[in-house]
Amino acid sequence: MEGPIKLETQNVNFYFGDNLVLKNISIRIPSNRITAIIGPSGCGKSTFLRLFNRMNDVLEGARVEGKVLIDGVDIYNSNIDVAMLRRKVGMVFQKPNPFPTSIFDNVAYGPRIHGLHKGKDLREIVENALRQAALWDEVKDKLHRSALELSGGQQQRLCIARCLAVEPEVLLMDEPASALDPISTLKIEELMQGLKERYTIVIVTHNMQEAARVSDYTGFIYKGELVEFAPTVDIFEHPQNKLTEDYITGRFG
Amino acid sequence: MKQRSVWESFIEKVIFIGGISGIVFLFLIFAFLFKESFLFFFQYPWKDFFGGTQWYPTSEPPRFGLLPLLAGSLVVTLGAIAISVPLGIACAIYISEVAPPWVREIFKPLMELIAAIPSVVLGFIGLVVLVPFLKQVFNLPTGLSALAGSITLAFMALPTITSISEDALTVLPREYKEASLALGATHWQTIYHILLPAAKSGIIAAIMLGLGRAIGETMAVLMVTGNAAIIPYSFLQPVRTMTATIAIEMGEIVRGGLHYRALFAIGLFLFIITFTVNLIADWVIQRQKRVSG
Numbered sequence: 038m039e040g041p042i043k044l045e046t047q048n049v050n051f052y053f054g055d056n057l058v059l060k061n062i063s064i065r066i067p068s069n070r071i072t073a074i075i076g077p078s079g080c081g082k083s084t085f086l087r088l089f090n091r092m093n094d095v096l097e098g099a100r101v102e103g104k105v106l107i108d109g110v111d112i113y114n115s116n117i118d119v120a121m122l123r124r125k126v127g128m129v130f131q132k133p134n135p136f137p138t139s140i141f142d143n144v145a146y147g148p149r150i151h152g153l154h155k156g157k158d159l160r161e162i163v164e165n166a167l168r169q170a171a172l173w174d175e176v177k178d179k180l181h182r183s184a185l186e187l188s189g190g191q192q193q194r195l196c197i198a199r200c201l202a203v204e205p206e207v208l209l210m211d212e213p214a215s216a217l218d219p220i221s222t223l224k225i226e227e228l229m230q231g232l233k234e235r236y237t238i239v240i241v242t243h244n245m246q247e248a249a250r251v252s253d254y255t256g257f258i259y260k261g262e263l264v265e266f267a268p269t270v271d272i273f274e275h276p277q278n279k280l281t282e283d284y285i286t287g288r289f290g
Numbered sequence: 291m292k293q294r295s296v297w298e299s300f301i302e303k304v305i306f307i308g309g310i311s312g313i314v315f316l317f318l319i320f321a322f323l324f325k326e327s328f329l330f331f332f333q334y335p336w337k338d339f340f341g342g343t344q345w346y347p348t349s350e351p352p353r354f355g356l357l358p359l360l361a362g363s364l365v366v367t368l369g370a371i372a373i374s375v376p377l378g379i380a381c382a383i384y385i386s387e388v389a390p391p392w393v394r395e396i397f398k399p400l401m402e403l404i405a406a407i408p409s410v411v412l413g414f415i416g417l418v419v420l421v422p423f424l425k426q427v428f429n430l431p432t433g434l435s436a437l438a439g440s441i442t443l444a445f446m447a448l449p450t451i452t453s454i455s456e457d458a459l460t461v462l463p464r465e466y467k468e469a470s471l472a473l474g475a476t477h478w479q480t481i482y483h484i485l486l487p488a489a490k491s492g493i494i495a496a497i498m499l500g501l502g503r504a505i506g507e508t509m510a511v512l513m514v515t516g517n518a519a520i521i522p523y524s525f526l527q528p529v530r531t532m533t534a535t536i537a538i539e540m541g542e543i544v545r546g547g548l549h550y551r552a553l554f555a556i557g558l559f560l561f562i563i564t565f566t567v568n569l570i571a572d573w574v575i576q577r578q579k580r581v582s583g
Binding site: 095097124127128136137138147149150200203 | 466467470475
């Protein structure tokens, strides 16, 4: 695998109570690439994604075994500041979830709580983030209107802008286009291509065409196990594993 | 067929009478309140009523100055707000966000149980526990004071404020919280910057409902405030509220006399205050709804 490694897991087991959700997963995700994680519903792919910003911690009875590393640092180490970790590792959720405030305040929230606006113009930070998320031209005249007035696709790009405003290094995307129409989906996918120059992106999707279109690497998770991980071209053209082949050819899923 | 339509129209009439009688009763109450108060203002100058600093209904000539009573009500109510609002919201945040599930299971029903305590019982507890306590702590001649009234009222408003605010926080979509945490906000930042503003209209409604119950409350306050009709300069002085005045004096006056009508004038004034507060609350909640979509 070429290039430096950004995210890594070593023999990770993940439990919800007594339930083993992820089994012995080891993966090395390269920097500044888009990595897609595919698999049928309920296979644990969202849980896998949430390992990297410790969002599973919020849930009752969650337990991690093994190592999860970002830039070689174990993020489940007890002296890791979870808030700082999450600032570095942004997340876009399946359902667009803007706060019920203005467009401006949505994007400005992160910089405000992290004090990034000190000595800098908050408006500039917000404009920058919105431009990166390809939303600026659509909202520049109504920054102080409620974010809930935007369309679903615009809301999702607003959520991306909100993430980018805190200057993360990694973007985790949990089926970001599954609630959107095809045109909005296309916009998000184009956006991702532009973003990968600056960020390491991991996207979870159950849509195999999407994985094939946008990603450089693809991992296939089935029943909590990482079945195969390889460059996207190889996964889709020469899958090594019978399960992978069956899944991508639509024999189950 | 015929019988059925007769039955139908009978039922309709019963429902109609039920509905209309509510409105008629309300109207009659208004009419009575207005009539007696207007008769009062024919006999007693309104300037002396609203501007007078002395409430001596039995002196010669009688003086009906509202200010001491108004001040008493204001001081007790503001004190109750100052105590119950921060405490109630803090309680709601604790139950909905901080407490472990088993504490929540016990705490919430318990809090709602407090709301079921009759106000007279609260007043009684205030009288035998709170009042001596205040007397001792502040070294007062009497513990019967505005502060005792405020604390008693706050205790009454607290369960409503807590319970309804907690509901308002709990029904918020989990996505708000997740989105905020995922941006690297701490739990407290999330509560303060995202959850509380998002639940604002519910919390305002909770405060209004809680205080609505407390402001109209008479007995418990009457029992602990000492009922001296003087303008207080501190929370530790005895005060008399408008409601307490009506309750205390109504029993011992001549029906139709000037004093009787003065009490109705207080009633009308109270009604106008409550009505205005409700109107403002309504307006605030409506405005909130529009902003947060």
